[in-house]
Amino acid sequence: MNQVKTKNNMEVPATDEVRSFILSILTENKSGLLNAVTIIFTRRKINIESINVSETEVEGVSRYTIVINTTRELAEKVVKRIRKLIDVFWAFVYENEEIFYQEIALYKVPTNVFLHGDNTEHLVRNNGARILVIEEDYIIIEKTGHQHETRDLLEKLKPYGVLEFVRSGRIAMSKSTRRTDTFLQELHNHQQ
Amino acid sequence: MEALVKESKTSVSKKVMTGAEAVICSLLEEDVDTIFGYPGGAIMPIYDALYQYQDQINHVLVRHEQGATHAAQGYARVVSNKVGVVFATSGPGATNLITGIADAQIDSTPLVCITGQVPSALLGTDAFQETDVIGISMPVTKWNHQVSDAREIPEVLAKAFYIAKSGRPGPVLIDITKDAQFASLEFEYKKCQNIRTYHPRPVLNKERLKEAADLINKAQQPFLLLGQGVLLSHAQDTLRKFIEKADIPTAWTILGLSALDHDHPLNVGMLGMHGNYAPNVLTNECDLLIAVGMRFDDRVTGDLSRYATQAKVIHIEIDPSEIDKNVKTDVAVVADANEALEALIPLVKKAKHQEWRQKFADLHKIEEEKIIKKDLYPHEQGIKMGEVVRRISEQTKGEAIVVTDVGQHQMSSARYYNFKKSHSNVTSGGLGTMGFALPAAMGAKIGCPHREVVAIIGDGGFQMTLQELGTIYQYDIPVKVVILNNGFLGMVRQWQQLFFEKRYSFTEMKNPEFTTIARGFSIESEKITSRDQLDDAISAMLEHPGAYLLDVVVEKEENVFPMVPSGAAVSEIRME
Ligand SMILES: Cc1ncc(C[n+]2csc(CCOP(=O)(O)OP(=O)(O)O)c2C)c(N)n1
Numbered sequence: 001m002n003q004v005k006t007k008n009n010m011e012v013p014a015t016d017e018v019r020s021f022i023l024s025i026l027t028e029n030k031s032g033l034l035n036a037v038t039i040i041f042t043r044r045k046i047n048i049e050s051i052n053v054s055e056t057e058v059e060g061v062s063r064y065t066i067v068i069n070t071t072r073e074l075a076e077k078v079v080k081r082i083r084k085l086i087d088v089f090w091a092f093v094y095e096n097e098e099i100f101y102q103e104i105a106l107y108k109v110p111t112n113v114f115l116h117g118d119n120t121e122h123l124v125r126n127n128g129a130r131i132l133v134i135e136e137d138y139i140i141i142e143k144t145g146h147q148h149e150t151r152d153l154l155e156k157l158k159p160y161g162v163l164e165f166v167r168s169g170r171i172a173m174s175k176s177t178r179r180t181d182t183f184l185q186e187l188h189n190h191q192q
Numbered sequence: 193m194e195a196l197v198k199e200s201k202t203s204v205s206k207k208v209m210t211g212a213e214a215v216i217c218s219l220l221e222e223d224v225d226t227i228f229g230y231p232g233g234a235i236m237p238i239y240d241a242l243y244q245y246q247d248q249i250n251h252v253l254v255r256h257e258q259g260a261t262h263a264a265q266g267y268a269r270v271v272s273n274k275v276g277v278v279f280a281t282s283g284p285g286a287t288n289l290i291t292g293i294a295d296a297q298i299d300s301t302p303l304v305c306i307t308g309q310v311p312s313a314l315l316g317t318d319a320f321q322e323t324d325v326i327g328i329s330m331p332v333t334k335w336n337h338q339v340s341d342a343r344e345i346p347e348v349l350a351k352a353f354y355i356a357k358s359g360r361p362g363p364v365l366i367d368i369t370k371d372a373q374f375a376s377l378e379f380e381y382k383k384c385q386n387i388r389t390y391h392p393r394p395v396l397n398k399e400r401l402k403e404a405a406d407l408i409n410k411a412q413q414p415f416l417l418l419g420q421g422v423l424l425s426h427a428q429d430t431l432r433k434f435i436e437k438a439d440i441p442t443a444w445t446i447l448g449l450s451a452l453d454h455d456h457p458l459n460v461g462m463l464g465m466h467g468n469y470a471p472n473v474l475t476n477e478c479d480l481l482i483a484v485g486m487r488f489d490d491r492v493t494g495d496l497s498r499y500a501t502q503a504k505v506i507h508i509e510i511d512p513s514e515i516d517k518n519v520k521t522d523v524a525v526v527a528d529a530n531e532a533l534e535a536l537i538p539l540v541k542k543a544k545h546q547e548w549r550q551k552f553a554d555l556h557k558i559e560e561e562k563i564i565k566k567d568l569y570p571h572e573q574g575i576k577m578g579e580v581v582r583r584i585s586e587q588t589k590g591e592a593i594v595v596t597d598v599g600q601h602q603m604s605s606a607r608y609y610n611f612k613k614s615h616s617n618v619t620s621g622g623l624g625t626m627g628f629a630l631p632a633a634m635g636a637k638i639g640c641p642h643r644e645v646v647a648i649i650g651d652g653g654f655q656m657t658l659q660e661l662g663t664i665y666q667y668d669i670p671v672k673v674v675i676l677n678n679g680f681l682g683m684v685r686q687w688q689q690l691f692f693e694k695r696y697s698f699t700e701m702k703n704p705e706f707t708t709i710a711r712g713f714s715i716e717s718e719k720i721t722s723r724d725q726l727d728d729a730i731s732a733m734l735e736h737p738g739a740y741l742l743d744v745v746v747e748k749e750e751n752v753f754p755m756v757p758s759g760a761a762v763s764e765i766r767m768e
Contacts, residue, residue: 028389039331076516077516080512080513080515084513086334086355086390184388187391188388188391190395
């Protein structure tokens, strides 16, 4: 990895290295806002790897979680732009190590692979996955994990014939104990 | 007593009215005196409501919706704390606004544009004159919103005005469906004071200010760059006190022009591509750059990797997303320019930078010899743009509002009009929109009827929005229009000459007789072709009480110098 030394001699990745960033954005729950957010990435030609919008514990406040691959410098520029949107409270940019995150994946495989031999059942159990539904023709397996883990299981299931695979956008939580509403209040007090 | 008066103003008694009437009443609550607009099917209820309020609010029927946006921009740029207001219908009316809205966005001009929209039941069906103006305008507005419930109108318009003019100003578009215009509501208007997700006025960080003052006090060769932020925050007087105390040579971006008196001894001229020689060269020699309310546009910086790399940088700017966007700062002060400068004045020491200032003077002498004299006192037969502008400057005593279009004449005007008053330069800087000047001049004149407004326009740009002569005629708007007529798309021709081996690909124009066109609109006019006619023609124009068009046939192939070619460093500025 391309590293540089900062003033206090810590090794941090260079700002021009392309890597994965997680943006976490607190917004009003307003229609059309998703479009306003995504065109900011389009203008900078940054592809959105995954996106998730959900409610938060504060009523009326939504959280967007967006994963992009870019440089630190561009990630920060984009985040500043997003903060400018009138209906955005605040946007954070995190590197993978700075935040807890998960994705959920679903795999559809033919039921008959489970009927002949127990390999697949082992696979499910050993990979921390679970069986969501069993239908006559197919079974849906569910696994929560990081991208490389869900992809790993996909590779392992492929020889048995995967009918369909889908993975959710990433959702993430910061390592802070501050409540969202407290943060929003602090933000308000600080910026008024 | 005063508090009571204010109270009654903000809480108007509830009255039942239509959404359309609520739009007009909301504008009145915001003290709007002028609307620039153009009607059509989807906005007819609002125009119908306007009919009864003609005695309270002025509506200017433009000749093209683009003209409405530029007129509103011209108005907003010269009238303090006012927002330009535009009406247009759905579909083509709305799409015709986009150029002006984009221009207002990049040049931070407060506009509220109201568009009619097809009835909400027809949204998304490709109904007649339906266009997704919310989607189209999203990237070029500060905020936009579609109203389909009449009851939302007062609140949404209050928000629109608040957003348009607070913080870094910009355009807002409100799209109102026709059914919402017809529906009724109980009208109650409260001005917007606060939006919980929006914090336009950053809190001044005292630490940063101290750091900034420290850098300023240590600097031997400080250099200040001012942008439109200074004008938007009305910081021109504070800025002058600040630079006088710390003795800092000061240059301006084209949008910052007129914030500092032309004759002020610390005014060292324009930055950037066609700016002055000294400020460009010395950008790469100063030890401290203090940027105030400007955004380091590429036309200002030239090659960024060779821009002021030797200098420490202080950036005073209200929009945090501009910090470190183009030029890395050492100290960022996110603040309103006036507030920051006021707080800085007591922290900086009185200083003298005699030698440093002499460097500007020395380089200016070179520019004077090599370029300015030739522009102002040419030996060639053809009239040069610079001399026309300087004569206008002299005859208006530097006190006019000058509105320019885009191209060579724009650069000449910025270089040679000696502004004495702030908020007097109106031009399309960021977007470089040809066709801006004529409608913008109308708007400026309506906003400041007691000031002389002179539009200086190229023959190309004039033909982009010349239909607005109809508006000037109808409303008797006494603007002075000077066409610097070189028969070319001059600025493009200059590039073709310098960078494309003189291949003049589609830049020459066969022009109509502009005086004949003016006559068609009953506008007085004159065409001149030689230098000895210039002074008299300008004074005839200025003495004429009404609108006037002066067609000045200038040298066909004049070039604007100095010039920082694109990709070059500012210090590589060319004198020829
Ligand atoms: C709407 C628009 N189209 C094209 C351009 C590109 N452009 C920049 S300057 C220029 C030439 C302008 O010619 P003219 O109006 O005659 O002014 P001059 O440069 O001759 O003073 C052109 C075509 C532009 N800025 N705006």
